Amino acid sequence: EVQLLESGGGLVQPGGSLRLSCAASGFTFSTYALTWVRQAPGEGLEWVSGFSGSGGKTYYADSVKGRFTISRDNSKNTLLLQMNSLRADDTAVYYCARGVDSGSYTPFEYWGPGTLVTVSS
Amino acid sequence: EVVLTQSPDFQSVTPKEKVTITCRASQSIGSSLHWYQQKPDQSPKLLIKFASQSISGVPSRFSGSGSGTDFTLTINSLEAEDAAAYYCHQSSSLPFTFGPGTKVDIK
Numbered sequence: 229e230v231q232l233l234e235s236g237g238g239l240v241q242p243g244g245s246l247r248l249s250c251a252a253s254g255f256t257f258s259t260y261a262l263t264w265v266r267q268a269p270g271e272g273l274e275w276v277s278g279f280s281g282s283g284g285k286t287y288y289a290d291s292v293k294g295r296f297t298i299s300r301d302n303s304k305n306t307l308l309l310q311m312n313s314l315r316a317d318d319t320a321v322y323y324c325a326r327g328v329d330s331g332s333y334t335p336f337e338y339w340g341p342g343t344l345v346t347v348s349s
Numbered sequence: 350e351v352v353l354t355q356s357p358d359f360q361s362v363t364p365k366e367k368v369t370i371t372c373r374a375s376q377s378i379g380s381s382l383h384w385y386q387q388k389p390d391q392s393p394k395l396l397i398k399f400a401s402q403s404i405s406g407v408p409s410r411f412s413g414s415g416s417g418t419d420f421t422l423t424i425n426s427l428e429a430e431d432a433a434a435y436y437c438h439q440s441s442s443l444p445f446t447f448g449p450g451t452k453v454d455i456k
Binding site for chain 2: 274290323
């Protein structure tokens with residue numbers, strides 16, 4: 229059974245940093261592209277960043293480019309999101325998601341339960 | 350960036366009624382359009398992939414159609430458990446984008 233479990237969310241002051249983790253199980257982690265999607269309270273879904281299954285390609289939304297860094301540790305089956313220079317509009321539930329098959333980012337067939345990041349003083 | 354618009358924003362429907370949600374893309378995206386359902390306090394769930402392809406385990410009352418710029422999600426014979434927000438999502442080009450969502454409420 230495919231499982232994704234995010235952790236690392238919490239309350240942080242504007243300008244601060246936070247690192248999110250997504251622990252994966254139930255599939256060959258290294259062969260799948262993985263993605264972070266966020267959802268601000270009461271709002272819709274926003275694609276944040278993706279990491280390819282092979283080749284090490286990364287992609288970012290303009291809203292987080294230069295502030296967020298996605299990485300993965302294939303030895304620990306973990307996807308990471310380092311978030312720096314956080315702003316109030318980064319407040320959201322952050323989801324980790326996996327595509328329907330290896331080699332494809334989307335569509336997102338598997339989602340974690342999400343972790344809440346709150347940026348506030 | 351491909352902008353997705355959805356209509357309606359909100360729909361209140363009686364059980365067994367048919368629901369139609371449309372998604373329009375700002376440029377042609379072929380069939381790279383997917384639909385998700387999100388119930389309150391839950392993660393999104395994939396309902397339809399590549400405009401019209403069904404997903405294992407998703408009830409057959411959910412179907413999708415369209416290509417290019419205009420797409421439709423249809424829920425035949427709505428059930429109470431279908432109360433949720435529905436989002437379209439395009440994977441034709443980066444950045445991947447989502448529609449603003451359509452909330453379906455049960456009368």
